[in-house]
Amino acid sequence: MPAIGVRHRLLRDRRVWIGLGVLAFMAVAALTAPLIAPYKPDAQLDIVQLAGQAPSSAHWLGTDPFGRDVLSRMLFGSRVSLTIALAAVAMAMTFGTLVGVIAGYFGGPVDSVLMRLVDAAFSIPPLLYIIVVAALWGDVGIVALTLLIASVAWFGVSRLVRAKALTVRDADFVMAARALGMSSWRIVTRHVLPNVVGPAIVTSTLAIGNVILLEAGLSYLGIGVRPPQASWGSIIQDGAERMSDQWWLTLFPGLAILVTAFACNALGDALRDALDPRQLQPLRDDDTPLITA
Amino acid sequence: MTPPLLEIETLHTSFSTEAGIARAVDGVSFQLHAGETLGVVGESGCGKSVTALSILRLVRPPGRIEAGSAIRFEGTNLLALAERDMQHVRGNRIAMVFQEPMTALNPVFTVGDQIAEVARIHAGASRRSAAAKAVEMLALVGIPDPAQRATEYPHQLSGGMRQRVVIAMALVMNPALIIADEPTTALDVTIQAQILELLADLTRRLGTSVLLITHDLGVVAENCSRVIVMYAGEVVEESTTVELFAHAHHPYTEGLLGAMPRVGRGAERLATIPGTVPAPTAWPVGCRFRERCAFAWDRCAKDHPPLYQLGSGHQSRCHLAEEPNRRAHPHTPLAAASGVASA
Numbered sequence: 001m002p003a004i005g006v007r008h009r010l011l012r013d014r015r016v017w018i019g020l021g022v023l024a025f026m027a028v029a030a031l032t033a034p035l036i037a038p039y040k041p042d043a044q045l046d047i048v049q050l051a052g053q054a055p056s057s058a059h060w061l062g063t064d065p066f067g068r069d070v071l072s073r074m075l076f077g078s079r080v081s082l083t084i085a086l087a088a089v090a091m092a093m094t095f096g097t098l099v100g101v102i103a104g105y106f107g108g109p110v111d112s113v114l115m116r117l118v119d120a121a122f123s124i125p126p127l128l129y130i131i132v133v134a135a136l137w138g139d140v141g142i143v144a145l146t147l148l149i150a151s152v153a154w155f156g157v158s159r160l161v162r163a164k165a166l167t168v169r170d171a172d173f174v175m176a177a178r179a180l181g182m183s184s185w186r187i188v189t190r191h192v193l194p195n196v197v198g199p200a201i202v203t204s205t206l207a208i209g210n211v212i213l214l215e216a217g218l219s220y221l222g223i224g225v226r227p228p229q230a231s232w233g234s235i236i237q238d239g240a241e242r243m244s245d246q247w248w249l250t251l252f253p254g255l256a257i258l259v260t261a262f263a264c265n266a267l268g269d270a271l272r273d274a275l276d277p278r279q280l281q282p283l284r285d286d287d288t289p290l291i292t293a
Numbered sequence: 294m295t296p297p298l299l300e301i302e303t304l305h306t307s308f309s310t311e312a313g314i315a316r317a318v319d320g321v322s323f324q325l326h327a328g329e330t331l332g333v334v335g336e337s338g339c340g341k342s343v344t345a346l347s348i349l350r351l352v353r354p355p356g357r358i359e360a361g362s363a364i365r366f367e368g369t370n371l372l373a374l375a376e377r378d379m380q381h382v383r384g385n386r387i388a389m390v391f392q393e394p395m396t397a398l399n400p401v402f403t404v405g406d407q408i409a410e411v412a413r414i415h416a417g418a419s420r421r422s423a424a425a426k427a428v429e430m431l432a433l434v435g436i437p438d439p440a441q442r443a444t445e446y447p448h449q450l451s452g453g454m455r456q457r458v459v460i461a462m463a464l465v466m467n468p469a470l471i472i473a474d475e476p477t478t479a480l481d482v483t484i485q486a487q488i489l490e491l492l493a494d495l496t497r498r499l500g501t502s503v504l505l506i507t508h509d510l511g512v513v514a515e516n517c518s519r520v521i522v523m524y525a526g527e528v529v530e531e532s533t534t535v536e537l538f539a540h541a542h543h544p545y546t547e548g549l550l551g552a553m554p555r556v557g558r559g560a561e562r563l564a565t566i567p568g569t570v571p572a573p574t575a576w577p578v579g580c581r582f583r584e585r586c587a588f589a590w591d592r593c594a595k596d597h598p599p600l601y602q603l604g605s606g607h608q609s610r611c612h613l614a615e616e617p618n619r620r621a622h623p624h625t626p627l628a629a630a631s632g633v634a635s636a
Contacts, residue, residue: 108354171396172393172396172397173397173398173399175351175391176391176397176398176459177399178351178383179349179351179383179384179388179391180383180384180388180389180410180462181380181381181382181384181414183377190402190410191399195399195401
């Protein structure tokens with residue numbers, strides 16, 4: 001992997017710190033949810049007294065119509081939302097990179113077949129596709145939901161990786177590597193993969209935001225996460241009907257989604273800029289690296 | 294006499310294009326002896342680079358080497374080898390130095406890693422001994438502070454340094470043959486001489502044969518013992534360098550020599566060869582240089598000239614070998630007369 005310039009530029013980029021900071025905060029909150037959540041996420045505290053309370057010192061983010069603490073539900077919900085997002089994106093990135101590298105490096109009919117499949121997949125609206133599959137499948141749990149989301153998230157990665165692999169395949173250094181006796185397998189692992197992981201990571205980071213939104217949308221539609229379990233999307237769903245008078249039910253989980261997506265995009269943008277080979281310039285004397293490679 | 298290190302026999306390499314089949318290399322034969330530096334000259338599109346790629350079997354579809362061609366190297370026909378065995382030849386017995394050192398190195402690995410890689414594939418060297426080998430090779434190609442340089446990335450080195458790295462990579466396994474395809478074209482003039490000198494010096498010391506592809510006859514004069522002149526996919530003249538410069542026979546070779554600047558010739562305009570190379574999809578019948586030639590006559594339009602023997606080791610693909618008197622009556626080449634290209 002490119003080291004010197006990239007690491008240096010990443011460490012100096014404010015977007016990296018903001019993105020990582022937000023995500024770290026989210027991750028810590030999700031991991032320590034049982035410790036820091038003031039209430040049990042599905043405990044109906046007092047259905048008469050506490051239903052639909054506005055934010056107060058006892059319930060920072062208010063309570064929902066069932067008398068459950070919104071903050072506690074969000075903390076536990078972040079576990080579901082973030083896990084699904086990360087797992088789905090990791091799967092999509094791996095699979096998309098694999099397909100992209102195969103299509104791009106081997107080219108010809110392999111490429112045509114794979115890319116026409118991707119074109120076909122692109123033409124189906126992901127939400128519609130998941131709803132149909134979920135309806136046919138019946139009981140869609142979190143694992144199935146993750147797989148479904150991953151199955152619609154990899155096309156973008158594969159397209160991009162293929163385009164990059166195509167240019168790398170025709171690069172002089174690949175020809176030089178072949179002239180030095182490298183096998184196709186070695187060229188793929190040594191030359192093509194290292195040159196495409198950058199773009200793959202970047203698009204995947206950008207996809208995390210979309211995937212969280214997709215999961216929220218699905219939960220809102222009642223697919224995937226089932227009551228009383230919480231995810232950010234399902235909390236919004238619970239509050240959707242009361243948006244006019246109980247704004248806190250939708251505002252706070254909405255903000256959480258927004259901020260997470262924003263942090264991922266900031267991180268992705270910074271990564272994209274840092275990994276751009278055109279920016280791989282020699283360090284100038286006045287650029288003191290914060291960490292030496 | 295010992296058998297030649299490399300023997301190419303009627304090599305035909307063609308590319309299927311939309312315009313038809315382009316016969317980029319059309320029946321090329323030559324030999325290269327151990328320890329020899331053989332120059333291949335010709336203008337762009339004459340087939341010299343495709344010949345080089347064909348030797349290593351690196352021609353990619355839609356290009357292919359036609360049946361009936363043979364490339365014998367150290368007694369083996371490379372065209373009959375399995376891909377796996379061919380990988381063992383590449384980089385190990387035959388190495389290649391490319392034109393563009395900017396792009397011939399992978400930007401994401403250190404140069405030390407890239408040199409070490411060669412030792413790792415071919416010699417099965419351990420990570421450590423390969424890394425040590427890389428530093429040793431960098432020192433061999435005259436890079437100062439090699440241990441430090443080995444940890445640097447290609448973008449941190451100058452063009453000349455990078456070409457030294459490329460040469461180091463080619464020499465790791467001490468190959469019998471190095472194919473250098475325009476190794477200095479992309480470099481500054483001052484660096485060109487250094488790189489050529491380095492290549493000449495190292496190959497002399499290691500006893501490596503070199504196939505030096507260039508469009509620069511000056512480079513040939515300084516580095517090669519023998520020369521092959523290619524035109525339109527064919528060898529049109531072959532001779533020792535001394536003989537070629539003293540008694541070039543083929544009008545194309547004469548044209549190339551006339552286009553070279555020389556000391557002591559004053560400030561006259563350099564001669565040019567009118568016209569351009571015909572399209573490889575439709576080589577003309579008869580002599581392929583006819584339209585650009587000042588001596589062409591009706592025979593040149595009908596008979597495709599064979600390689601005429603002129604003397605020991607000197608061959609020329611020109612009918613003038615049989616009718617030398619016609620040299621006395623040059624005329625305006627067809628290409629110049631019809632205004633195909635201005636001189």
